[in-house]
Amino acid sequence: MVIDEIHALAESKRGDQLMLALSRLEALCPGLRRVGLSATVEDPPALARYLAHGAHPCDILLADPGPDPDISMLEVSEPPPWSGGGAAYAIPAVLDQIKRHKTTLIFHNTRAQAEIFFHNLWLANDDALPIAVHHGSLDRAQRSRIEAAMTRGELRAIVCTGSLDLGIDWGDVDLVIQVGAPKTVKRLVQRIGRANHRYNAPSKALLVPANRFEVVECLAALQAVRDHDLDGETRGPGPRDVLCQHLLIRACAGPFDADELFNEVTGVGAYAGLPRAEFDACLTFCATGGYALRAYDQWQRLLQRDDGQWQLRDPRSARLIRMNIGTIQDSDTLKVRMKRARGGRPLGEVEEAFAATLSPGDTFLIGGQIVRFESLREMVVEVSRDAGRKPKIATFMGTKFATSTQLSERILGLLAQPDWPDLPAGIRDWLHLQRRVSEMPKAGHLLIESFAHDGREQTCIYGFAGRNAQQTLGLLITKRMEELGLAPLGFVATDYATLIWGLEAVTDAASLFDAASLRAGFESWLMGNAVMKRTFRASATIAGLIQRNSPSTRKSGRQAVMSSDILYDTLAKYDPGHLLLEITRQEAMRGLVDFGRIEEMLARVDGRISHRRLARVSPLAAPLLLEAGRTPVKGAAEEWLLAEETARLMQAAGLAG
Amino acid sequence: MIAALGAAACQGGQARPMTRRPCNDARIAPPRGMDGYSFTLAGAELTALASGALYWDAPNLLCVSDLHLGKAERRARLGEPPLPPYETRDTLGRLESDLRQTGAGTVICLGDSFDDSAAAAALPEAEKLWISKLQAGRRWVWIEGNHDPGPVDLGGTHMAELPVPPLVFRHIARSGQSGEVSGHYHPKVRLALRGRSLSRPAFLLDSNRVILPAYGTYTGGLFSHDAVLTSLMRPEALAILTGPMVHATPMPRRATLRP
Numbered sequence: 005m006v007i008d009e010i011h012a013l014a015e016s017k018r019g020d021q022l023m024l025a026l027s028r029l030e031a032l033c034p035g036l037r038r039v040g041l042s043a044t045v046e047d048p049p050a051l052a053r054y055l056a057h058g059a060h061p062c063d064i065l066l067a068d069p070g071p072d073p074d075i076s077m078l079e080v081s082e083p084p085p086w087s088g089g090g091a092a093y094a095i096p097a098v099l100d101q102i103k104r105h106k107t108t109l110i111f112h113n114t115r116a117q118a119e120i121f122f123h124n125l126w127l128a129n130d131d132a133l134p135i136a137v138h139h140g141s142l143d144r145a146q147r148s149r150i151e152a153a154m155t156r157g158e159l160r161a162i163v164c165t166g167s168l169d170l171g172i173d174w175g176d177v178d179l180v181i182q183v184g185a186p187k188t189v190k191r192l193v194q195r196i197g198r199a200n201h202r203y204n205a206p207s208k209a210l211l212v213p214a215n216r217f218e219v220v221e222c223l224a225a226l227q228a229v230r231d232h233d234l235d236g237e238t239r240g241p242g243p244r245d246v247l248c249q250h251l252l253i254r255a256c257a258g259p260f261d262a263d264e265l266f267n268e269v270t271g272v273g274a275y276a277g278l279p280r281a282e283f284d285a286c287l288t289f290c291a292t293g294g295y296a297l298r299a300y301d302q303w304q305r306l307l308q309r310d311d312g313q314w315q316l317r318d319p320r321s322a323r324l325i326r327m328n329i330g331t332i333q334d335s336d337t338l339k340v341r342m343k344r345a346r347g348g349r350p351l352g353e354v355e356e357a358f359a360a361t362l363s364p365g366d367t368f369l370i371g372g373q374i375v376r377f378e379s380l381r382e383m384v385v386e387v388s389r390d391a392g393r394k395p396k397i398a399t400f401m402g403t404k405f406a407t408s409t410q411l412s413e414r415i416l417g418l419l420a421q422p423d424w425p426d427l428p429a430g431i432r433d434w435l436h437l438q439r440r441v442s443e444m445p446k447a448g449h450l451l452i453e454s455f456a457h458d459g460r461e462q463t464c465i466y467g468f469a470g471r472n473a474q475q476t477l478g479l480l481i482t483k484r485m486e487e488l489g490l491a492p493l494g495f496v497a498t499d500y501a502t503l504i505w506g507l508e509a510v511t512d513a514a515s516l517f518d519a520a521s522l523r524a525g526f527e528s529w530l531m532g533n534a535v536m537k538r539t540f541r542a543s544a545t546i547a548g549l550i551q552r553n554s555p556s557t558r559k560s561g562r563q564a565v566m567s568s569d570i571l572y573d574t575l576a577k578y579d580p581g582h583l584l585l586e587i588t589r590q591e592a593m594r595g596l597v598d599f600g601r602i603e604e605m606l607a608r609v610d611g612r613i614s615h616r617r618l619a620r621v622s623p624l625a626a627p628l629l630l631e632a633g634r635t636p637v638k639g640a641a642e643e644w645l646l647a648e649e650t651a652r653l654m655q656a657a658g659l660a661g
Numbered sequence: 662m663i664a665a666l667g668a669a670a671c672q673g674g675q676a677r678p679m680t681r682r683p684c685n686d687a688r689i690a691p692p693r694g695m696d697g698y699s700f701t702l703a704g705a706e707l708t709a710l711a712s713g714a715l716y717w718d719a720p721n722l723l724c725v726s727d728l729h730l731g732k733a734e735r736r737a738r739l740g741e742p743p744l745p746p747y748e749t750r751d752t753l754g755r756l757e758s759d760l761r762q763t764g765a766g767t768v769i770c771l772g773d774s775f776d777d778s779a780a781a782a783a784l785p786e787a788e789k790l791w792i793s794k795l796q797a798g799r800r801w802v803w804i805e806g807n808h809d810p811g812p813v814d815l816g817g818t819h820m821a822e823l824p825v826p827p828l829v830f831r832h833i834a835r836s837g838q839s840g841e842v843s844g845h846y847h848p849k850v851r852l853a854l855r856g857r858s859l860s861r862p863a864f865l866l867d868s869n870r871v872i873l874p875a876y877g878t879y880t881g882g883l884f885s886h887d888a889v890l891t892s893l894m895r896p897e898a899l900a901i902l903t904g905p906m907v908h909a910t911p912m913p914r915r916a917t918l919r920p
Binding site (some may be wrong): 005107266292293295297299303307317318320321324380547548550551566567570571574575577578579580646647649650653654656659 | 668712733734737738740741742743744745746747748750751784785852853857878879880881901904906907908909910911915
């Protein structure tokens with residue numbers, strides 16, 4: 005059994021599922037040999053434990069890493085903007101690099117950014133160089149065409165996302181450009197490796213910071229690559245939602261003995277420390293739902309026979325379980341097609357939530373072209389071609405990567421330097437000014453700045469905990485501020501800071517960061533937050549409580565599936581100790597909520613908070629004022645928005661009293 | 662601050678009375694202490710409550726639709742994943758609170774009260790008792806739905822439909838009827854609000870009929886822009902969104918949301 009790019013699997017639930025499946029194969033075929041391959045491993049012995057079954061030994065072979073990559077920041081005469089992620093300022097310089105190389109891969113962190121960048125690149129492409137865009141939301145046929153053209157050497161550049169991180173080896177790629185800070189060192193190394201597949205020649209790569217702060221981040225990432233200092237998230241114990249699915253799949257294959265299966269499962273590295281009680285709780289969940297109220301036991305899904313073996317009560321449910329195997333969470337997407345009498349060419353997909361905001365005549369970018377929204381028919385977004393107008397941008401939830409802990413530490417280290425000879429003059433001046441008017445964020449300290457701006461009291465928290473954790477911190481701190489009567493109005497988060505604005509000035513910053521009350525906020529009201537519900541939905545789907553696929557779906561329309569939020573609310577109200585809520589809390593330590601990094605930050609800071617009250621905006625806080633993606637403080641806000649919108653619609657329809 | 666804004670906006674936005682068709686211009690307040698949207702249908706003064714129940718003051722009548730009690734049991738029986746078995750008590754709890762607030766003397770359950778007849782029979786004893794308790798001292802009518810076509814072993818009267826002039830209560834709307842109160846479709850509405858979209862169960866109403874949202878906890882819904890609903894409802898129909906408060910809006914007829 006050969007597992008390629010094993011480091012990528014080790015970071016995801018796909019990998020956990022694969023290893024559980026391998027434990028089953030091991031039981032059927034003892035002594036099965038496993039080989040894992042990877043070029044980016046930060047901790048080989050840990051990955052060896054992950055790969056090997058049980059106590060089996062695993063040899064680690066280190067190949068010659070080849071020459072160090074030729075990697076630097078792209079030199080652009082114009083300085084990057086203060087905020088944003090488009091990197092439009094670098095278009096001429098990138099185009100120039102494309103002309104000087106055979107084939108260039110231009111990586112972006114998000115699909116939306118790839119679309120916008122490609123659009124701008126195309127507008128500037130006066131020599132009509134053959135260039136293309138490739139990402140996971142494009143139609144499969146279109147992606148295949150681009151890949152084929154690339155293999156034939158017909159394309160000079162491809163603007164892409166993580167969809168080209170792995171797997172495909174382009175013989176002729178001689179330059180990789182990473183637009184935007186790479187967020188993790190490992191991803192950067194992986195992407196650099198896409199260029200030049202001859203092992204004895206260096207890969208060539210250029211970094212394009214999208215804004216000023218990213219210049220610092222890119223420099224930190226460059227140093228990490230040169231130091232061969234890869235980052236990696238330490239993953240907790242094997243996720244129990246994946247285990248639940250494994251138990252159900254195992255039951256589909258025939259009756260099983262719980263003790264034997266427990267031994268099999270604990271032979272998997274990630275599940276080696278699984279307590280028997282947790283295994284049994286998962287088994288109970290699969291069998292009965294595991295509710296505190298024992299109801300309908302005669303209909304349990306798995307039942308224990310007289311000989312002690314477990315089996316499906318109704319063999320027909322095997323079909324349903326098998327239709328729902330997998331751990332990848334698709335967001336609800338709708339297909340996009342050109343409008344034609346018999347159904348036009350498929351272009352790709354957009355998220356349902358985005359489609360819901362479109363009106364006929366709205367335009368958006370997909371696959372590098374501007375299309376006009378015509379209608380939504382039978383769950384297909386029909387569009388027509390529409391050049392020339394400024395597009396609304398298709399939003400893809402995709403993944404917003406957070407800067408890794410290690411990279412954040414490096415950035416703090418960089419900022420601590422007395423001077424920055426490696427940075428462009430404009431950035432150096434900016435950092436020196438920060439040190440003069442306020443202070444530099446330091447490792448082991450938490451810097452908070454307060455100042456009035458725009459008629460609002462602003463508070464900037466430099467947590468360096470990554471985008472997701474800083475977002476969660478914004479939710480928690482504004483909640484605390486509301487309790488303290490500071491009337492917060494909204495906040496915005498980046499990888500390094502959260503900026504909150506409100507009506508009252510923060511005077512006692514330390515009281516906002518009382519660990520116990522933040523934790524209490526996480527446990528109580530944050531559990532009702534939409535991000536938590538999304539986390540729940542993912543786990544409930546993987547664990548088999550929610551089924552995305554059934555023989556009769558592609559819904560008849562009527563009485564469509566109830567939303568997972570209802571299940572979440574019901575469990576939270578009547579069964580707060582339920583396994584799935586426990587799993588949700590654990591998942592929320594990472595991922596979208598990332599509370600674990602808030603805990604980590606609080607531990608690192610350990611009460612050392614410097615609160616600076618400034619006369620005006622500080623240099624480091626300034627970019628946050630321009631940052632998009634502001635979150636209004638919720639609460640009554642949703643009802644208020646609804647009331648406003650329905651009143652407007654009534655007025656427009658001439659129905660208002 | 663936010664709360665103050667919210668309150669101010671809601672007072673203005675929630676113009677309860679209607680001044681033109683589909684309903685007449687009577688200004689009726691909802692029952693005291695309850696949030697609702699009042700309107701008249703065929704001369705009957707009705708209030709759509711934020712909970713999703715319909716209240717008719719004159720006969721002191723409360724109408725709820727599509728309770729789908731026992732859904733978790735039925736799903737488990739069919740070999741599907743075991744849902745949290747709390748939906749019946751949650752639904753009954755909300756119904757009890759609506760009954761307490763309105764003091765209704767008559768209750769009409771507009772069909773699909775049970776996820777199927779076997780689910781009705783399998784209700785735990787405590788929940789059957791709870792229903793009896795709610796029924797005590799009230800007139801209680803089970804209208805038959807497509808999920809629960811026969812009588813169930815619980816108190817109350819069973820009827821295919823119930824005329825209470827000038828209205829008629831039935832499970833599924835019939836075109837060409839007027840003064841009709843029905844359920845069945847679980848209507849819901851989606852609105853785009855500054856870049857995000859929000860969907861809520863909703864009453865649909867025009868001069869001929871009102872369609873109730875599903876009252877049961879475990880129920881999905883059908884968007885108002887579905888062809889079956891747009892063809893049933895008159896062009897000037899309104900949607901009354903339920904939730905923490907009621908919000909009235911012209912019934913969205915297209916999958917796209919902004920006019």
